[in-house]
Amino acid sequence: MSAEPTIARPLPAQVGREAFPYDLDSVDWNAVQADLRGLNVLTRPAQRKQHSKDFFWYSPILSAELSDCVADLVVKVSTEDDVRQVCAVAARRKLPLTIRAGGTGNYGQCVPLQGGLVMEVGGMARVLDIQPGRIRAQAGARMYDIEMAARETGQALRMWPSTWHVATIGGFISGGFGGIGSMRHGILRDPGNLLRARVMTVEREPRVIELVGDEIQQVQHAFGTNGVILDVEVALSPAVEWVHGTALFPSYRKALDFACAASTPALDLFLLSTVEARFSPFYTSMGDRFPPDGHAAFTMVAPASMPKFESLVAAHGGRISMAGTEAELLAAGLPPAYECAYNHTTLQALKLDRSWTYLQVAYAQPFDPAVVQRHLEIFGDDVLQHQDHARAGGEFGTFGILLVRWKGIDHQYELMREIESQGGCQIFNPHVVTIEDGGMKTIDNRQIAFKQQSDPMGLMNPGKTRGWRHDMARPG
Numbered sequence: 342m343s344a345e346p347t348i349a350r351p352l353p354a355q356v357g358r359e360a361f362p363y364d365l366d367s368v369d370w371n372a373v374q375a376d377l378r379g380l381n382v383l384t385r386p387a388q389r390k391q392h393s394k395d396f397f398w399y400s401p402i403l404s405a406e407l408s409d410c411v412a413d414l415v416v417k418v419s420t421e422d423d424v425r426q427v428c429a430v431a432a433r434r435k436l437p438l439t440i441r442a443g444g445t446g447n448y449g450q451c452v453p454l455q456g457g458l459v460m461e462v463g464g465m466a467r468v469l470d471i472q473p474g475r476i477r478a479q480a481g482a483r484m485y486d487i488e489m490a491a492r493e494t495g496q497a498l499r500m501w502p503s504t505w506h507v508a509t510i511g512g513f514i515s516g517g518f519g520g521i522g523s524m525r526h527g528i529l530r531d532p533g534n535l536l537r538a539r540v541m542t543v544e545r546e547p548r549v550i551e552l553v554g555d556e557i558q559q560v561q562h563a564f565g566t567n568g569v570i571l572d573v574e575v576a577l578s579p580a581v582e583w584v585h586g587t588a589l590f591p592s593y594r595k596a597l598d599f600a601c602a603a604s605t606p607a608l609d610l611f612l613l614s615t616v617e618a619r620f621s622p623f624y625t626s627m628g629d630r631f632p633p634d635g636h637a638a639f640t641m642v643a644p645a646s647m648p649k650f651e652s653l654v655a656a657h658g659g660r661i662s663m664a665g666t667e668a669e670l671l672a673a674g675l676p677p678a679y680e681c682a683y684n685h686t687t688l689q690a691l692k693l694d695r696s697w698t699y700l701q702v703a704y705a706q707p708f709d710p711a712v713v714q715r716h717l718e719i720f721g722d723d724v725l726q727h728q729d730h731a732r733a734g735g736e737f738g739t740f741g742i743l744l745v746r747w748k749g750i751d752h753q754y755e756l757m758r759e760i761e762s763q764g765g766c767q768i769f770n771p772h773v774v775t776i777e778d779g780g781m782k783t784i785d786n787r788q789i790a791f792k793q794q795s796d797p798m799g800l801m802n803p804g805k806t807r808g809w810r811h812d813m814a815r816p817g
C-alpha cells in the first residue's frame with residue numbers, strides 16, 4: 342500500500358485515577374453512598390462492571406484499553422429530583438460522572454474511564470406529550486417505545502438507530518449521528534429534526550437549561566460531557582407502512598450504481614444500504630434471499646414508490662428476493678431491513694466470527710462507486726464492503742461501515758491511511774474514545790463553551806473530549 346500518512350494514531354485513552362484532576366484515592370465511597378440515600382445504588386463488582394460497558398468490544402483496540410474501567414458506584418435514577426441529587430453529590434465531592442442509557446454506543450461512550458459514578462437514566466422513560474409534528478419524551482425513553490406512542494397518533498419518528506429496541510432518545514442525541522430514516526430526513530443535526538431539550542447542569546446547586554432548535558447542537562454528539570439531558574422534543578412525520586425489501590445484483594458495482602440512481606427525491610425511501618455478497622454467510626436467517634453470489638441492497642420503500650423502485654432494480658440487472666411489511670417478515674422468521682444495515686451489519690458478522698472488526702468512512706460527495714471498486718481490488722479478503730446511503734445537509738451522501746479482518750493495530754492504521762489517501766474519503770475512527778479522534782475531527786468550541794456553563798468543574802464523562810483542559814475548570 343502506498344498511502345501518505347494522513348491519519349495519525351492517537352494516544353491511548355486516558356484511563357485511570359491519575360488522569361482525573363481531583364483526588365479520587367481518598368474518596369470515602371461509603372459516605373458517597375450515604376449522600377445518595379433514597380436512590381437505587383448498585384455496589385456489587387459484577388453489577389458495576391456490567392454497567393460500565395457498551396459495544397466497544399467491536400474494536401480489539403478499545404477492548405484492550407477499556408476492559409478495566411469500572412464505576413465505583415452505579416446509581417439508577419427515575420425522576421428529575423433523583424438526577425438533581427446525583428449531580429449535586431458529584432459536584433460537591435468532585436467525582437467523575439458518566440451517564441449511561443441503553444449502553445449501545447460503540448466507542449466506550451458511556452464507559453467511565455476514570456471510575457466514579459455511573460448514572461443510569463433508563464428509568465426516566467415517559468412519553469410526555471404528542472402533538473401534530475412533534476413528540477416530547479424523557480431522555481431515558483427507548484426509541485422503539487417512543488415510535489409506538491407516536492404511531493397511535495398516525496405519526497412516526499423521523500429517524501432512529503438500528504438498536505432502537507434498547508437505545509434511548511437521550512443516548513441517540515448524545516452519542517448518535519443518524520440512522521434508519523436518514524435517507525429521507527437527513528441526520529440528527531440537520532435543521533428541523535431536534536426541536537427542544539432540557540439539560541441539567543452538574544453543580545452544587547444544579548440548574549435546568551432549556552435549549553431550542555439549533556441550540557441543541559451544543560449537546561448533540563457531545564457524549565454526555567456537557568449536561569444531563571432530561572427530556573427532548575423531536576419532530577414527527579406522518580407514519581408510512583414501509584415495504585422492507587432485499588434487491589440482489591450480480592456485482593457489487595451494480596448494487597452501488599443502483600443505490601446512486603435510487604438516491605433521488607423521485608423515490609420515497611426510508612432506508613437504502615448496500616451490502617456485498619461476502620456478508621451472506623453471516624445473515625444466517627435469510628437463506629437464498631441473500632445468497633453467496635448476490636450483492637444486496639436492503640431498503641425500506643414507501644408503497645407508492647414500489648413500482649418505480651422495481652423498475653429501477655430491473656434496469657440495473659437486479660431482482661427483488663424479498664419484500665414485505667415488518668410484521669410479515671418477522672412472521673416468516675426474517676429480519677426487518679434495518680437489522681441488515683448500519684452497524685447491525687457488523688453485529689451479524691461478529692455474532693459468528695470475532696476475528697473481524699470495522700472501520701467507518703465518509704465518502705466525498707457526490708459519491709463515486711469507483712472509489713469502493715478500487716478498495717475491493719486492493720484490500721482483497723481483508724475488507725468487506727457495506728455502504729449506507731443517506732441525506733446529510735440536504736444532499737444525498739454515502740457512508741461506509743466496512744468489515745475489516747483484525748490483523749493488529751498497525752494494519753488497521755495502514756488501511757485507514759490508504760482509504761484517506763485517495764478519493765476524498767474521511768475515516769471516522771471507531772477505535773478511539775474521544776469525540777474529536779472519532780468522527781468530528783475538530784473541537785466543537787460551541788460545545789466546550791456550553792460545558793463551561795453546564796459542567797464547570799469538568800466532571801462529566803472525563804477523557805472523552807480533547808476540547809476540555811483541566812485549567813478551564815471553575816473551582817466548585
Ligand SMILES: Cc1cc2nc3c(=O)[nH]c(=O)nc-3n(C[C@H](O)[C@H](O)[C@H](O)COP(=O)(O)OP(=O)(O)OC[C@H]3O[C@@H](n4cnc5c(N)ncnc54)[C@H](O)[C@@H]3O)c2cc1C
Nearest residue numbers: 442443444445446509511512513515516517518520565570
Ligand atoms: C448494532 C448497532 C447498531 C447501531 N446503529 C446506529 C445507527 O444506526 N445510528 C447511530 O447513530 N448509532 C448507531 N449505533 C450506536 C448506538 O446504538 C446509538 O447511538 C444509540 O442511540 C445510543 O443510545 P443509548 O441509549 O444506547 O446510549 P448509551 O450508549 O447509553 O450512551 C451514548 C452516549 O450518550 C450519553 N448519554 C446517554 N444518555 C444521556 C443523557 N440523558 N444526557 C446526556 N448524555 C447522555 C452517554 O454518556 C454516552 O456518551 C449502533 C450501535 C450498534 C451496537
